[in-house]
Amino acid sequence: MKNIAIVVVAYNRVNSLSRLLTSLKRANYFGLHTPLIISIDKSQNKDVAICANNFEWPFGEKHVIEHPNRLGLRNHVLFCGNLSRDYDAVVVLEDDCF
DSSP states (O other), X not given: OOOEEEEEEESSOHHHHHHHHXXXXXXXXXXXXXXXXXXXXXXXXXXXHHHHHHOOOTTSOEEEEEOSSOOOHHHHHHHHHHGGGGSSEEEEEETTOO
């Protein structure tokens, strides 16, 4: 079975992040181990990190990455895409998707 992770690209939209995470939790993963990685670009909004850290993910391990410096959208998405080195595949979603 392939090791496929879900990677969420987040910045400073706590409501959008919460909505996306709720949608992901409602999905059917057919009993498969599905890691979740939430990558948060440097932001003044601490609620984003609180939301990510408090979110319970029952389908596999959850990793929250809080970048200490602002990457910008392009570099942040490239960073998240590079996580594919650790998995067979990644599904990358921005926090404003639902």
